[in-house]
Amino acid sequence: MTVAHSHRFSTALNPINISLLSKQLIQLGRINNADTFSEISRQKEVLVSSLISKLDVCTGLDQIKQVHGHIIRQGLDQSCYIIAKLIRTLTKLGVPMDPYPRRVMESVQFRNPFLWTAVIRGYAIQGKLLEAISMYGCMRKEGITPVSFTFSALLKACGFVRDLNLGRQFHAQTFRLRGFCFVYVGNTMIDMYVKCGSIDCARKVFDEMPERDVISWTELIAAYARAGNMESASELFESLPTKDMVAWTAMVTGFAQNAKPQEALEYFDRMEKSGIRADEVTVAGFISACAQLGASKYADRAVEIARKCGYSPRDHVVIGSALIDMYSKCGNVEEALHVFESMNNKNVFSYSSMILGLAMHGRAQEALDLFNYMVTHTTVKPNTVTFVGVLTACSHAGLVDQGRQIFASMHQTFGVKPTSDHYTCMVDLLGRAGRLQEALEVIKTMSVEPHGGVWGALLGACRIHKDPDVAEIAAKHLFELEPDIIGNYILLSNVYASAGDWDGVLSVRKLIKRKGLKKTPAVSWVVDNRGKMHKFFPGYMNHPMLNKIEDTLEELVQRLTVLGYQPDLSSVPYNVSDDEKRSILIRHTEKLALAFSLLTTSRDSSIKIMKNLRMCQDCHTFMRLASEVTGRVIIMRDNMRFHHFRSGACSCGDFW
């Protein structure tokens, strides 16, 4: 509330204004003398009520007490309607229920169910289930009959603290007392079960509700989506008779969150075709789906849609943050920076996305600078994701000491507890720097149970530094935690291969076979300027330009050899002849994609290649040197991050 506002409030309701108001009302014929008194107090209630409504998050407790003073002076301190409203507002503003709001309630002599409920709900939202229940007990003792709103508040409290048992008790009581269920209470019940993680109970309530509205449906759809069960979500959604914007959005974001971007886009299209408007939340989900597809033609479409819906990143934080992430993942970090700078409001999502974007593209120093700017020049507080971003930046740039410092400060200075994700970054940081024993030590002293990522980072480091002994330790834990992820086995096999241990390679291959796992086939792709995608698979395939591609590669190899290029035979994890290794290497999909791009794009444009797996050492060297002899900028995205090859150097500093 601004100063000007509070000044207006303080004069709005003085006795002169009230008597003026009453004269005006009589003149207008709205009231007659007989009921002037009750009518004026009703009007007073309306005025005071609108005064309370104007309190907002910026209001300090002093101003609230000032308003309370007005309420008392106007003789409205016994009005349940006004006091309940005041308490609801205090709750919204985050004022703790004890002692102030509760005292205000206790000062009212004759309390109605709505006043009690406002207090119960206040405790509920602040996570104080026991106090909420005790208030409910007091209310019953006074002989007040609860209303549906009361049960809604109690159920909300149970959901908030995830107390399934108490939730069940109130569920039963609700039906006993009322005999029937309002849609509203039913919806709160669904929400309670969902929050308690019991989606089946939520479904049961839904199925038994005599009457449902679109909110009941959407709650359940979103719960299925959050649980990763998009089949049930779609099924439910299709049977929803009238789908509104929020329901559609739940589907779009649901697919986006479950790594099904194509479906997210489909639902967005269907939504548009049904003539339903999209709002900021819908568009954010759409952008997130585009980001996952990682192709600029989707990026353009996302920007176009955001523009059409009237959501510019300048004024909409959610849209801006989503766009930053999308541009970064599409390989256009410059545009991401551009969006970031254009934003009027930036929050922790905007900063974290930007820091992660810079880290992903190997611009570690800028990522660190941005982080430092954020913590020293803004009021934005870093969260757990922000630290993943900064630590990733350190690890990709080999900044061991800085990383250690930041890791220490995150808990000490910023109160963010390290999770397995942060330990993953630390293990990666130390591991890449060749300090495998230190990395192992970090894992042993972790304050949380290490997840697969932590051991995976260690195994990855063993691949770089060719250390089969530590690799076996890492693999043992990793295979227990993630027995079905083929990439883990391949990684171990690569470590053995790089050490020339072909028995080891063979044993891993057997293990893969026994588990019935299938190797993920490699694929690289490029998008031409008409938006068409060209995919390249391993070995020879029937691409119309195959001959030209082969010629180009042969010529390129010759030019690179002059610069000292030698095929890195240790990148081939098979025990075959050196000639065979050379011919396998030259058929790696990203090399085919590179040759294709050289043949089909103009000399001054940069080349953008995507790949679903990690790039091998040989391809990395090849790309680096190719950027030198061709004078082209090559942007290459593997399954983890981006490499910018320019004039014979890579943004990752050959550190990946």
Next chain:
DNA sequence: CTAGGGTTAG
């Protein structure tokens, strides 16, 4: 006054 929200590591 009960529903949908963008960023996470190997």
